Amino acid sequence: MTQQITDSGSQVPDDPQKASLGRRIAARPQLVLIGVLVLLIGVTFLIQPTYLIRDGSFTFAGLRNSLLFAVPIGILAAGQTTLMLTGGIDLSIAMIATASAYVTANQSPQGAVVAIILGIVVGLLAGTANGVGVGVFRVNPLIMTLAMSGILLGLFTQWATTIFAGSTRMPDFVVTLGQGTLWDIIPYAAIVWAAVAAIIVLMLRRTGFGRNLYALGDNLIASRLAGIRSWQVLVAVYALSGVLGAIAGILMGGRIGAVDLQLAGFLLLPSVAAAVIGGTSIFGGVGTYTGTIIGALILGVLQSMLTFLNAGEAVQQVLYGSIVLGLSWVYAAMSRSQ
């Protein structure tokens, strides 16, 4: 029987040269995404040449602005990507970001390190609560995280004038992190994102935890029969999402310098959009963080383009919504045709 399999194997005309263009593209979706990214940069340059060239020579300023916009989206989308792999989502992640930044600003008199740690603890607690709700009490992720978002907004609206009535200014260190650049070229925020990205990519590709995320989203029953206890994985991954939200929120706060309760709310839709653009399935089991990174960069460039076109935030939100809807439809159609 080995013989038969080898025989038929050698007859398979699986020469990639012969595959159609469409198939080859479908096999390397990230090349397409990079193509889209380059195309968008080109279009933005045509709309506003100062995006890339100032005083006759190349400038990094335009791309840096796009990158700075992509950083918080990319970090929030790391949370969305890992959750979407399990078939979940975090609608509270932008509110967690805001709440964490709020606490960090409020605790800034304690020193930057303590303030940052307390901010991250807020994200960890809220995320863990989401995880317990979804993983242990089997609440639908949409409902659980939507409720968490509402609860956090209510609490912090109340607390803003009471227990957190003090500072709304970020610690200087965080401001440097949010605004400064290394050697006048690389934003510190981007370095933080790169570190986060390295950890997430490694986690998804090279750890048992990452395997469990894909397994849960692909087939819950098969995961259970393989001995995976879904509640453990879910509590951990929602907690991780909370921490990522906190990191993104603190960076956002640093970039602006001060916090209010509208700090990160508008980033919720783009955080989902970046993951969807990058090819992560909202049904779970399929996706990569490298795809999401390119998705976030695309949104960053798009933001620059829209700014040059004088399109306001309202137009941007319409666009993000349309992207999520349009791409969800395209991916659904693609997986049907396979």
Add this chain to the structure above:
Amino acid sequence: MEPKPHLLEATGVAKSYGPVVALRSVDLSVAPGEIHALLGANGAGKSTLVKILAAVIPDDAGTIKVNGGLVSLAGPSDATSKGISTVFQDPALIPDLSVDQNLTISGISKSEIAPWLERMHLGDLDTALLVRDIPLATLRLVDLARALAHDPQLLMLDEITAALTPEQAELVFDVAREWRDTGRSVLFISHRLSEILDICDRATILRNGRDVAHLDLEGVDEPELVAAMLGEELAEAVEAVDEDAVAAERTYGEIALEASDLEFRGRVNGVSFELRRGEILGITALEGQGQDDLFNVLSGDHRPSGGQVLVGGEPLNAHSPYNAIRRGVALVPGDRQDALLPQRSVRENLATPLYNRIGRWFGLLRDETKRVNSAVERLDIDTRAASELRRLSGGNQQKVTIGRWLVAGFDVLLCFDPTRGIDIQTKAQIYELLKELAADGAAILLYTSELREIPLVCDRVLVMYDGRIVHEQDAISATEEVLLTAAHALEST
């Protein structure tokens, strides 16, 4: 035969999934008034062809004629309206809806399907029940009734009898014969060759995505069919496996798994048995005698409502399958979809149970590749489509469900009907593997509905009826007749 146009005539049908070729080029013609068998080993392309003819998936090349006219089928409902109805290999009913709601979705009224349900002896089926609460065999017949309600010219039945009792299968054959006698046709797929020879008139045989033979079945016997399906050499190899099967006499070790007065919600009623290392203990029963619940309890998926499971002499007290797995008890479930990650690679599928504890979350095992490769080799898994498990053939998928325990390791393997609906070649491989595992000291509990195979594989056999064990004997002397009598809870004479 008069030269009427063929009811269905497919020429040069081809289909690839990415680099994997499922169908190279297949010709198939079905005449009016015949029952036509579609035969082939797993992965030969049978199910792909059926899905193309039912317009569930598009073909890459080829032409399809219905009643002599060229058609291009736009989708499943288009195929139905052109007179082709299909019962697919996996039930096509939505688990979370009731039978009634499922029928509404497929545009069939209750009055249209009622006579067919009656005919399947399902007249008293409560159609308000959720599909998920209905046994598989019943669902297959509901699926058939639904297909018949469309009053098709061509009825395609893909592995419908695999889950049915002999009595239920007879109902299906009756319908097939009626279709033939009224000038309509049936395309019949089954791994049970005796059925094929009983009811089919002609056969088309697929191998590696091509039609390799078109046979008139008049006067053909089973060995000839097997030879046509496998090619001569392989057929002999399969027979050889069967012959030395009974020979090996094993010595058993200590008791690995013990059930003591197990009960589960009135469906398992006081089951006790002992299973030793090195032993293959068979269990058989008619549909719905509590065998599924017994396996779920033994594997830690359900908690028993009474009695105890003992592993290595100690009580199991499992809260989830994890506890059983850690004690070395692994389950190969009856529905392979319950053991597979369809969108992930073969490698990830096989390695899944390795990472079920927090201590292993923070990296990958260093010897993962080695373990996975040795399982792939040992099971002879065809890895041409290894990047996505769903692209593997049914038999190869089935091998993966067992393979993941070869990778993770186990002491007791609970196999629930692991050879249902797979071809004889893969079946022989799986049985051979189970025997090897037992010889290496594993304890194996094997539920199978294939009575004839029990003496070939098992050492001892238990028969269940109404949640109890009603019969026990050495497998070597377990004839089909004796087992069937016991399975109906009749006194053997």
